[in-house]
Amino acid sequence: MAERVAAQPELYSISSEHPALNGRRCVACGYVFFPPQSYGCESCGALPDQIEPAQLAGSGVLNSFATVHLHQGKGIEAPFTVGVIVLDDGPAVRSVLTARTDEGLRNGDRMHSVLTTCGTNEEGNEVVELRFTKTEATR
Amino acid sequence: MKKTLREMRPVYVVGIGLHRYQRMSETSYVTLGLTAVREALKDANLEWRSVDSAYTGTALIGMAASRPMLRHLGATGIPMAQVENASASGSTAFRQACLDVASGIADVSLAVGVDKPGPVSSGPAKSNIRDLVGARAVPFTHFALLTNQYMNRYGVRIEDVAAVAVKNNRNGANNPYAQRQKAVTLDEVLAGPQISGALTRLQCCPVGEGAAAVIVASADAIDELGINRSRAVRVIASVTQTERVYRGAANFDAELTRATVAQAYKEAAITPADLDVVEVHDAFTIEELLYAEMLGLCKEGEGAAMVTSGATDIGGRCALSASGGLLAMGHPIGPTGAGQIAEITRQLRGEAGARQQPNARTGLAHMVGVGAVCVVHVLQNDN
Structure with missing residues:
Protein backbone atom coordinates (compact mmCIF):
# COMPACT_ATOMS: atom_id res chain seq x y z
CA MET A 1 0.00 0.00 0.00
CA ALA A 2 1.28 3.45 -0.94
CA GLU A 3 2.37 5.69 1.91
CA ARG A 4 3.83 9.13 2.35
CA VAL A 5 7.58 9.64 2.61
CA ALA A 6 9.60 12.78 3.35
CA ALA A 7 11.76 14.22 0.57
CA GLN A 8 14.44 15.01 3.19
CA PRO A 9 13.81 12.78 6.23
CA GLU A 10 17.02 13.97 7.90
CA LEU A 11 15.62 17.54 8.06
CA TYR A 12 12.06 16.97 9.31
CA SER A 13 9.63 14.19 10.20
CA ILE A 14 6.19 13.97 8.61
CA SER A 15 4.34 12.70 11.65
CA SER A 16 2.68 16.12 11.99
CA GLU A 17 1.06 18.30 9.33
CA HIS A 18 3.03 21.24 10.77
CA PRO A 19 6.41 19.58 11.15
CA ALA A 20 9.17 20.62 13.46
CA LEU A 56 12.68 23.40 16.31
CA ALA A 57 9.02 24.36 16.02
CA GLY A 58 7.97 25.04 12.43
CA SER A 59 6.90 28.60 13.16
CA GLY A 60 8.54 31.98 12.87
CA VAL A 61 8.69 35.35 11.15
CA LEU A 62 9.36 36.05 7.47
CA ASN A 63 12.58 38.07 7.34
CA SER A 64 12.90 38.28 3.55
CA PHE A 65 11.67 36.65 0.37
CA ALA A 66 12.45 36.44 -3.33
CA THR A 67 10.57 34.97 -6.26
CA VAL A 68 12.91 33.05 -8.54
CA HIS A 69 11.93 33.97 -12.10
CA LEU A 70 14.64 32.08 -14.00
CA HIS A 71 16.38 28.87 -12.93
CA GLN A 72 18.68 26.68 -15.00
CA GLY A 73 18.61 23.62 -12.71
CA LYS A 74 17.20 20.36 -14.09
CA GLY A 75 13.72 19.61 -12.82
CA ILE A 76 13.44 22.97 -11.06
CA GLU A 77 10.45 24.83 -12.40
CA ALA A 78 10.31 28.62 -11.97
CA PRO A 79 8.65 30.70 -10.74
CA PHE A 80 8.81 29.76 -7.08
CA THR A 81 9.43 31.79 -3.96
CA VAL A 82 12.15 31.33 -1.35
CA GLY A 83 11.91 32.91 2.09
CA VAL A 84 14.18 33.42 5.08
CA ILE A 85 12.23 32.58 8.24
CA VAL A 86 13.62 33.40 11.65
CA LEU A 87 12.26 30.52 13.71
CA ASP A 88 10.68 31.20 17.09
CA ASP A 89 13.29 28.76 18.41
CA GLY A 90 16.19 30.91 17.15
CA PRO A 91 17.88 29.90 13.92
CA ALA A 92 17.07 31.48 10.56
CA VAL A 93 16.21 28.99 7.80
CA ARG A 94 15.73 29.31 4.07
CA SER A 95 12.72 27.47 2.72
CA VAL A 96 10.60 27.29 -0.39
CA LEU A 97 7.21 28.88 0.32
CA THR A 98 3.87 27.39 -0.71
CA ALA A 99 2.99 30.47 -2.76
CA ARG A 100 4.67 30.41 -6.18
CA THR A 101 4.88 34.21 -6.28
CA ASP A 102 5.38 36.83 -3.61
CA GLU A 103 1.89 38.30 -3.99
CA GLY A 104 0.44 39.14 -0.59
CA LEU A 105 3.70 38.50 1.28
CA ARG A 106 5.11 41.10 3.68
CA ASN A 107 8.33 41.16 5.64
CA GLY A 108 7.40 40.32 9.20
CA ASP A 109 4.54 37.97 8.30
CA ARG A 110 3.99 35.05 10.68
CA MET A 111 4.84 31.77 8.92
CA HIS A 112 4.43 28.08 9.69
CA SER A 113 5.56 24.80 8.18
CA VAL A 114 3.29 22.61 6.06
CA LEU A 115 3.77 19.48 3.96
CA THR A 116 3.41 19.74 0.19
CA THR A 117 3.23 16.82 -2.20
CA CYS A 118 6.07 17.11 -4.69
CA GLY A 119 5.84 13.81 -6.57
CA THR A 120 5.83 10.03 -6.39
CA ASN A 121 8.88 7.83 -5.90
CA GLU A 122 9.76 4.56 -7.65
CA GLU A 123 7.87 2.51 -5.04
CA GLY A 124 4.73 4.51 -5.77
CA ASN A 125 4.87 6.39 -2.50
CA GLU A 126 3.78 10.01 -2.25
CA VAL A 127 6.82 12.22 -1.62
CA VAL A 128 6.13 15.27 0.55
CA GLU A 129 8.37 18.18 1.31
CA LEU A 130 8.38 20.81 4.02
CA ARG A 131 7.51 24.32 2.94
CA PHE A 132 6.51 27.43 4.82
CA THR A 133 3.24 29.25 4.37
CA LYS A 134 1.80 32.49 5.66
CA THR A 135 -0.15 32.12 8.91
CA GLU A 136 -3.43 33.94 8.33
CA ALA A 137 -4.59 35.92 11.34
CA THR A 138 -7.44 34.22 13.17
CA ARG A 139 -10.20 36.38 14.50
CA MET B 1 55.32 37.74 18.25
CA LYS B 2 52.93 38.26 15.36
CA LYS B 3 53.65 41.01 12.85
CA THR B 4 51.48 42.92 10.41
CA LEU B 5 52.50 43.36 6.78
CA ARG B 6 53.54 46.92 7.51
CA GLU B 7 55.93 45.80 10.23
CA MET B 8 57.79 43.60 7.76
CA ARG B 9 59.90 44.56 4.75
CA PRO B 10 58.02 47.09 2.53
CA VAL B 11 56.22 45.57 -0.48
CA TYR B 12 55.52 47.53 -3.68
CA VAL B 13 53.35 46.78 -6.68
CA VAL B 14 55.66 47.40 -9.63
CA GLY B 15 53.89 45.78 -12.57
CA ILE B 16 50.29 45.18 -13.66
CA GLY B 17 48.81 43.49 -16.71
CA LEU B 18 45.50 42.04 -17.83
CA HIS B 19 43.81 40.03 -20.51
CA ARG B 20 40.40 41.54 -21.15
CA TYR B 21 37.55 39.84 -19.30
CA GLN B 22 35.19 38.37 -21.90
CA ARG B 23 32.62 35.69 -22.65
CA MET B 24 34.01 32.20 -22.81
CA SER B 25 35.93 31.57 -26.02
CA GLU B 26 38.23 28.96 -27.53
CA THR B 27 41.27 30.82 -26.15
CA SER B 28 43.36 28.63 -23.85
CA TYR B 29 43.85 29.69 -20.25
CA VAL B 30 47.57 29.59 -21.07
CA THR B 31 47.17 32.38 -23.62
CA LEU B 32 44.96 34.39 -21.25
CA GLY B 33 47.49 34.11 -18.43
CA LEU B 34 50.58 34.74 -20.54
CA THR B 35 49.02 37.87 -22.04
CA ALA B 36 48.51 39.32 -18.56
CA VAL B 37 51.92 38.28 -17.22
CA ARG B 38 53.83 39.60 -20.26
CA GLU B 39 51.99 42.91 -19.97
CA ALA B 40 52.87 43.11 -16.25
CA LEU B 41 56.55 42.34 -16.95
CA LYS B 42 56.63 45.05 -19.62
CA ASP B 43 54.87 47.48 -17.28
CA ALA B 44 57.51 46.85 -14.61
CA ASN B 45 60.32 46.79 -17.21
CA LEU B 46 61.39 43.42 -15.78
CA GLU B 47 62.70 40.19 -17.28
CA TRP B 48 60.93 36.97 -16.29
CA ARG B 49 64.21 35.63 -14.86
CA SER B 50 64.04 38.36 -12.16
CA VAL B 51 60.82 36.86 -10.73
CA ASP B 52 61.53 34.70 -7.67
CA SER B 53 58.14 33.06 -7.04
CA ALA B 54 54.70 32.79 -8.63
CA TYR B 55 51.16 32.17 -7.38
CA THR B 56 48.27 31.42 -9.70
CA GLY B 57 44.84 32.37 -8.40
CA THR B 58 42.35 30.01 -9.99
CA ALA B 59 39.18 28.24 -8.89
CA LEU B 60 38.08 26.44 -12.03
CA ILE B 61 41.06 25.44 -14.20
CA GLY B 62 41.95 22.40 -12.09
CA MET B 63 45.06 20.77 -10.68
CA ALA B 64 48.57 22.01 -11.53
CA ALA B 65 47.60 25.06 -13.59
CA SER B 66 50.74 27.17 -12.99
CA ARG B 67 53.69 25.59 -14.76
CA PRO B 68 51.87 24.54 -17.97
CA MET B 69 51.21 28.29 -18.39
CA LEU B 70 54.32 29.94 -16.97
CA ARG B 71 56.93 27.59 -18.49
CA HIS B 72 56.42 29.41 -21.78
CA LEU B 73 58.12 32.45 -20.26
CA GLY B 74 61.26 30.33 -19.76
CA ALA B 75 61.52 27.51 -17.24
CA THR B 76 63.53 29.27 -14.55
CA GLY B 77 62.75 26.69 -11.87
CA ILE B 78 61.12 29.13 -9.42
CA PRO B 79 58.57 28.00 -6.81
CA MET B 80 55.01 28.05 -8.16
CA ALA B 81 51.68 27.06 -6.67
CA GLN B 82 47.97 27.46 -7.30
CA VAL B 83 45.85 29.42 -4.83
CA GLU B 84 42.15 28.53 -4.66
CA ASN B 85 39.96 30.65 -2.39
CA ALA B 86 36.67 30.84 -4.32
CA SER B 87 35.97 34.38 -5.54
CA ALA B 88 38.93 35.61 -3.49
CA SER B 89 41.45 33.33 -5.25
CA GLY B 90 43.21 36.21 -7.06
CA SER B 91 43.23 38.34 -3.89
CA THR B 92 44.74 35.48 -1.91
CA ALA B 93 47.37 34.78 -4.58
CA PHE B 94 48.31 38.47 -4.35
CA ARG B 95 48.55 38.20 -0.57
CA GLN B 96 50.90 35.20 -0.88
CA ALA B 97 53.13 37.13 -3.31
CA CYS B 98 53.20 40.08 -0.87
CA LEU B 99 54.12 37.77 2.02
CA ASP B 100 56.99 36.25 0.01
CA VAL B 101 58.48 39.71 -0.53
CA ALA B 102 57.68 41.03 2.96
CA SER B 103 59.36 38.03 4.59
CA GLY B 104 62.47 38.29 2.42
CA ILE B 105 61.98 34.84 0.87
CA ALA B 106 61.61 36.57 -2.50
CA ASP B 107 62.63 39.96 -3.89
CA VAL B 108 60.14 39.82 -6.77
CA SER B 109 56.94 37.75 -6.79
CA LEU B 110 54.11 37.29 -9.26
CA ALA B 111 50.41 36.83 -8.59
CA VAL B 112 48.39 35.92 -11.67
CA GLY B 113 44.67 35.19 -11.65
CA VAL B 114 43.27 33.19 -14.54
CA ASP B 115 40.05 31.27 -15.11
CA LYS B 116 37.61 30.02 -17.67
CA PRO B 117 34.01 29.01 -16.93
CA GLY B 118 33.73 25.30 -16.22
CA PRO B 119 32.31 22.69 -13.86
CA VAL B 120 32.63 23.66 -10.20
CA SER B 121 33.84 21.08 -7.72
CA SER B 122 33.09 22.61 -4.33
CA GLY B 123 33.85 21.84 -0.71
CA PRO B 124 30.50 23.00 0.66
CA ALA B 125 28.67 20.62 -1.69
CA LYS B 126 30.85 17.73 -0.50
CA SER B 127 30.38 18.42 3.21
CA ASN B 128 27.15 16.37 3.15
CA ILE B 129 25.18 19.01 5.03
CA ARG B 130 21.85 19.51 3.26
CA ASP B 131 19.47 22.39 3.80
CA LEU B 132 15.79 22.77 2.89
CA VAL B 133 16.25 24.63 -0.39
CA GLY B 134 19.31 22.90 -1.88
CA ALA B 135 19.99 23.81 -5.51
CA ARG B 136 16.85 25.92 -5.71
CA ALA B 137 18.61 28.84 -4.00
CA VAL B 138 21.61 29.74 -6.17
CA PRO B 139 23.69 32.92 -5.53
CA PHE B 140 21.17 35.04 -7.50
CA THR B 141 18.55 34.15 -4.92
CA HIS B 142 20.85 34.53 -1.91
CA PHE B 143 21.46 38.11 -2.97
CA ALA B 144 17.85 38.69 -4.01
CA LEU B 145 16.89 37.80 -0.42
CA LEU B 146 19.46 40.27 0.93
CA THR B 147 18.11 42.91 -1.48
CA ASN B 148 14.60 42.34 -0.16
CA GLN B 149 15.85 42.46 3.45
CA TYR B 150 17.73 45.72 2.82
CA MET B 151 14.90 47.44 0.97
CA ASN B 152 12.47 46.53 3.73
CA ARG B 153 14.80 47.47 6.58
CA TYR B 154 15.73 50.90 5.23
CA GLY B 155 12.73 51.79 3.07
CA VAL B 156 14.86 51.84 -0.08
CA ARG B 157 13.40 51.38 -3.58
CA ILE B 158 14.86 49.01 -6.18
CA GLU B 159 15.60 52.07 -8.36
CA ASP B 160 18.05 53.22 -5.67
CA VAL B 161 19.76 49.82 -5.52
CA ALA B 162 19.90 49.52 -9.32
CA ALA B 163 21.67 52.90 -9.55
CA VAL B 164 24.84 51.02 -8.62
CA ALA B 165 24.71 49.21 -11.98
CA VAL B 166 24.31 52.52 -13.86
CA LYS B 167 27.41 53.96 -12.18
CA ASN B 168 29.52 50.84 -12.60
CA ASN B 169 28.60 50.31 -16.24
CA ARG B 170 29.42 53.98 -16.90
CA ASN B 171 32.88 53.34 -15.43
CA GLY B 172 33.23 50.03 -17.29
CA ALA B 173 32.54 51.81 -20.58
CA ASN B 174 35.92 53.52 -20.11
CA ASN B 175 37.80 50.34 -19.19
CA PRO B 176 39.28 48.47 -22.18
CA TYR B 177 39.66 45.34 -20.02
CA ALA B 178 35.99 45.26 -18.95
CA GLN B 179 33.62 42.55 -20.14
CA ARG B 180 30.73 45.05 -20.28
CA GLN B 181 31.88 48.30 -21.91
CA LYS B 182 28.56 49.97 -22.51
CA ALA B 183 26.89 52.66 -20.42
CA VAL B 184 23.30 51.78 -19.49
CA THR B 185 20.33 53.79 -18.23
CA LEU B 186 18.36 53.04 -15.08
CA ASP B 187 15.43 52.01 -17.29
CA GLU B 188 17.65 49.53 -19.11
CA VAL B 189 18.87 48.06 -15.82
CA LEU B 190 15.33 47.68 -14.50
CA ALA B 191 13.88 46.41 -17.79
CA GLY B 192 15.03 42.85 -17.07
CA PRO B 193 15.10 40.06 -17.73
CA GLN B 194 14.15 39.49 -14.13
CA ILE B 195 16.37 36.79 -12.59
CA SER B 196 15.47 36.44 -8.93
CA GLY B 197 13.47 38.76 -6.69
CA ALA B 198 14.14 42.35 -7.68
CA LEU B 199 17.45 41.48 -9.35
CA THR B 200 17.57 41.97 -13.11
CA ARG B 201 20.33 40.69 -15.40
CA LEU B 202 22.30 43.95 -15.30
CA GLN B 203 22.26 43.89 -11.49
CA CYS B 204 24.23 40.63 -11.63
CA CYS B 205 27.87 40.39 -12.73
CA PRO B 206 28.91 38.56 -15.89
CA VAL B 207 31.09 35.50 -15.25
CA GLY B 208 33.43 34.95 -18.18
CA GLU B 209 37.14 34.36 -18.74
CA GLY B 210 40.24 36.52 -18.48
CA ALA B 211 43.46 37.05 -16.58
CA ALA B 212 45.09 39.64 -14.33
CA ALA B 213 48.74 39.76 -13.23
CA VAL B 214 50.44 41.77 -10.49
CA ILE B 215 54.18 41.85 -9.79
CA VAL B 216 55.36 42.90 -6.33
CA ALA B 217 58.93 43.75 -5.32
CA SER B 218 61.04 44.87 -2.38
CA ALA B 219 62.74 48.27 -2.19
CA ASP B 220 66.07 46.49 -2.78
CA ALA B 221 64.80 44.92 -5.97
CA ILE B 222 63.43 48.25 -7.20
CA ASP B 223 66.91 49.75 -6.86
CA GLU B 224 68.87 46.78 -8.17
CA LEU B 225 66.64 45.98 -11.15
CA GLY B 226 66.20 49.56 -12.28
CA ILE B 227 62.43 49.65 -11.68
CA ASN B 228 60.84 53.11 -11.86
CA ARG B 229 60.33 53.96 -8.16
CA SER B 230 57.89 56.79 -8.94
CA ARG B 231 55.39 54.30 -10.41
CA ALA B 232 55.65 51.83 -7.50
CA VAL B 233 52.69 51.67 -5.11
CA ARG B 234 53.14 50.35 -1.58
CA VAL B 235 50.94 47.65 -0.06
CA ILE B 236 50.27 48.89 3.49
CA ALA B 237 47.86 46.20 4.69
CA SER B 238 46.98 42.64 3.74
CA VAL B 239 44.25 41.15 5.92
CA THR B 240 42.06 38.10 5.60
CA GLN B 241 39.46 36.61 7.90
CA THR B 242 36.82 33.90 7.70
CA GLU B 243 33.20 33.70 8.77
CA ARG B 244 32.27 33.32 12.43
CA VAL B 245 28.90 32.44 13.95
CA TYR B 246 26.35 35.24 13.61
CA ARG B 247 22.87 35.11 15.12
CA GLY B 248 19.50 35.16 13.36
CA ALA B 249 19.28 36.49 9.80
CA ALA B 250 22.51 38.52 9.94
CA ASN B 251 24.27 38.76 6.57
CA PHE B 252 27.51 36.83 7.03
CA ASP B 253 29.35 38.51 4.14
CA ALA B 254 28.62 41.96 5.58
CA GLU B 255 29.54 41.01 9.16
CA LEU B 256 32.73 39.34 7.94
CA THR B 257 33.57 42.42 5.87
CA ARG B 258 33.00 44.68 8.87
CA ALA B 259 35.52 42.73 10.96
CA THR B 260 38.12 42.31 8.21
CA VAL B 261 38.01 45.97 7.22
CA ALA B 262 38.37 47.06 10.85
CA GLN B 263 41.59 45.06 11.11
CA ALA B 264 42.86 46.44 7.79
CA TYR B 265 42.20 50.05 8.85
CA LYS B 266 44.07 49.46 12.08
CA GLU B 267 47.07 47.84 10.41
CA ALA B 268 47.24 50.50 7.67
CA ALA B 269 46.63 53.28 10.22
CA ILE B 270 43.95 54.90 8.05
CA THR B 271 40.28 55.83 8.38
CA PRO B 272 37.54 55.60 5.72
CA ALA B 273 38.02 59.31 5.03
CA ASP B 274 41.52 58.54 3.71
CA LEU B 275 40.20 56.33 0.89
CA ASP B 276 40.24 57.82 -2.63
CA VAL B 277 39.49 54.67 -4.62
CA VAL B 278 37.77 51.45 -3.51
CA GLU B 279 36.99 48.21 -5.34
CA VAL B 280 34.54 45.84 -3.62
CA HIS B 281 32.97 42.47 -4.41
CA ASP B 282 29.98 44.00 -6.22
CA ALA B 283 28.84 40.75 -7.87
CA PHE B 284 25.29 42.02 -7.28
CA THR B 285 24.14 45.64 -6.91
CA ILE B 286 23.08 45.13 -3.30
CA GLU B 287 26.59 44.03 -2.35
CA GLU B 288 28.19 47.35 -3.21
CA LEU B 289 25.77 49.12 -0.87
CA LEU B 290 26.30 46.64 1.96
CA TYR B 291 30.11 46.70 1.72
CA ALA B 292 30.30 50.50 1.31
CA GLU B 293 28.41 50.71 4.59
CA MET B 294 30.63 48.13 6.29
CA LEU B 295 33.66 50.07 5.03
CA GLY B 296 32.29 53.12 6.86
CA LEU B 297 32.02 55.21 3.68
CA CYS B 298 28.53 56.07 4.98
CA LYS B 299 26.16 55.02 7.75
CA GLU B 300 24.22 51.77 7.54
CA GLY B 301 21.16 52.21 5.36
CA GLU B 302 22.59 55.25 3.59
CA GLY B 303 24.55 53.44 0.86
CA ALA B 304 21.95 53.93 -1.85
CA ALA B 305 21.61 57.64 -1.06
CA MET B 306 25.40 57.99 -1.18
CA VAL B 307 25.61 56.33 -4.60
CA THR B 308 22.80 58.41 -6.10
CA SER B 309 24.35 61.60 -4.66
CA GLY B 310 27.41 61.12 -6.88
CA ALA B 311 29.81 60.92 -3.90
CA THR B 312 31.10 57.55 -5.17
CA ASP B 313 31.38 58.59 -8.84
CA ILE B 314 34.79 59.18 -10.36
CA GLY B 315 35.48 62.75 -9.27
CA GLY B 316 33.40 62.32 -6.12
CA ARG B 317 34.62 61.96 -2.54
CA CYS B 318 35.69 58.33 -3.04
CA ALA B 319 35.47 56.55 -6.40
CA LEU B 320 33.73 53.22 -5.82
CA SER B 321 34.26 50.54 -8.51
CA ALA B 322 36.07 52.91 -10.88
CA SER B 323 37.05 49.84 -12.95
CA GLY B 324 33.39 49.07 -13.48
CA GLY B 325 33.55 46.59 -10.62
CA LEU B 326 32.44 43.01 -10.92
CA LEU B 327 29.15 44.28 -12.37
CA ALA B 328 30.76 45.76 -15.49
CA MET B 329 34.42 44.75 -15.59
CA GLY B 330 33.26 41.22 -14.84
CA HIS B 331 33.93 38.39 -12.44
CA PRO B 332 35.95 35.61 -14.08
CA ILE B 333 36.67 34.31 -10.50
CA GLY B 334 40.45 33.69 -10.37
CA PRO B 335 41.46 36.99 -12.01
CA THR B 336 38.97 39.24 -10.22
CA GLY B 337 40.90 40.02 -7.02
CA ALA B 338 44.18 40.53 -8.90
CA GLY B 339 42.37 42.77 -11.38
CA GLN B 340 41.19 44.95 -8.47
CA ILE B 341 44.82 45.44 -7.41
CA ALA B 342 45.72 46.38 -11.01
CA GLU B 343 42.95 49.00 -11.05
CA ILE B 344 43.91 50.50 -7.67
CA THR B 345 47.57 50.63 -8.75
CA ARG B 346 46.68 52.34 -12.02
CA GLN B 347 44.57 54.88 -10.12
CA LEU B 348 47.27 55.60 -7.50
CA ARG B 349 49.84 56.07 -10.27
CA GLY B 350 47.53 58.58 -11.95
CA GLU B 351 47.48 56.47 -15.12
CA ALA B 352 43.77 55.58 -15.30
CA GLY B 353 42.96 57.98 -18.15
CA ALA B 354 39.22 58.62 -18.54
CA ARG B 355 38.59 56.68 -15.29
CA GLN B 356 41.10 58.65 -13.23
CA GLN B 357 40.02 59.67 -9.73
CA PRO B 358 41.76 63.04 -9.20
CA ASN B 359 44.62 63.06 -6.67
CA ALA B 360 44.13 59.41 -5.70
CA ARG B 361 46.66 58.46 -3.03
CA THR B 362 45.10 55.64 -0.98
CA GLY B 363 43.01 52.72 -2.23
CA LEU B 364 41.37 49.59 -0.85
CA ALA B 365 40.48 46.30 -2.54
CA HIS B 366 37.86 43.98 -0.99
CA MET B 367 36.77 40.51 -1.99
CA VAL B 368 34.58 37.92 -0.35
CA GLY B 369 34.35 34.30 -1.40
CA VAL B 370 32.20 31.27 -0.72
CA GLY B 371 33.14 29.66 2.54
CA ALA B 372 32.97 32.45 3.60
CA VAL B 373 36.28 34.27 3.31
CA CYS B 374 37.13 37.96 3.07
CA VAL B 375 40.38 39.50 1.81
CA VAL B 376 41.23 43.21 2.09
CA HIS B 377 44.31 45.04 0.80
CA VAL B 378 45.20 48.70 1.29
CA LEU B 379 47.56 50.36 -1.18
CA GLN B 380 49.14 53.79 -0.95
CA ASN B 381 51.29 55.94 -3.19
CA ASP B 382 53.93 57.22 -0.76
CA ASN B 383 56.00 59.01 -3.41
Missing part, protein backbone atom coordinates in the same frame (compact mmCIF):
# COMPACT_ATOMS: atom_id res chain seq x y z
CA LEU A 21 12.68 20.87 12.01
CA ASN A 22 15.44 18.51 13.08
CA GLY A 23 17.88 21.02 14.57
CA ARG A 24 20.80 20.37 16.88
CA ARG A 25 21.94 21.84 20.18
CA CYS A 26 25.44 21.93 21.60
CA VAL A 27 25.34 20.71 25.19
CA ALA A 28 28.62 22.50 25.95
CA CYS A 29 27.68 26.05 24.84
CA GLY A 30 23.95 25.97 24.12
CA TYR A 31 24.28 26.92 20.45
CA VAL A 32 21.18 25.84 18.51
CA PHE A 33 21.47 25.39 14.75
CA PHE A 34 19.91 24.14 11.52
CA PRO A 35 20.59 22.36 9.19
CA PRO A 36 21.78 19.49 11.38
CA GLN A 37 25.35 18.22 11.37
CA SER A 38 27.35 16.07 13.75
CA TYR A 39 30.93 17.01 12.88
CA GLY A 40 31.47 19.39 15.81
CA CYS A 41 30.09 22.63 17.23
CA GLU A 42 30.71 25.66 14.97
CA SER A 43 30.30 28.01 17.92
CA CYS A 44 32.63 26.43 20.52
CA GLY A 45 34.34 23.46 18.83
CA ALA A 46 32.78 20.83 21.10
CA LEU A 47 33.08 17.24 19.87
CA PRO A 48 30.23 15.39 18.12
CA ASP A 49 29.22 13.60 21.34
CA GLN A 50 28.25 17.02 22.74
CA ILE A 51 25.73 17.65 19.94
CA GLU A 52 22.18 16.51 20.63
CA PRO A 53 18.95 16.64 18.59
CA ALA A 54 16.76 19.72 19.10
CA GLN A 55 13.28 19.89 17.65
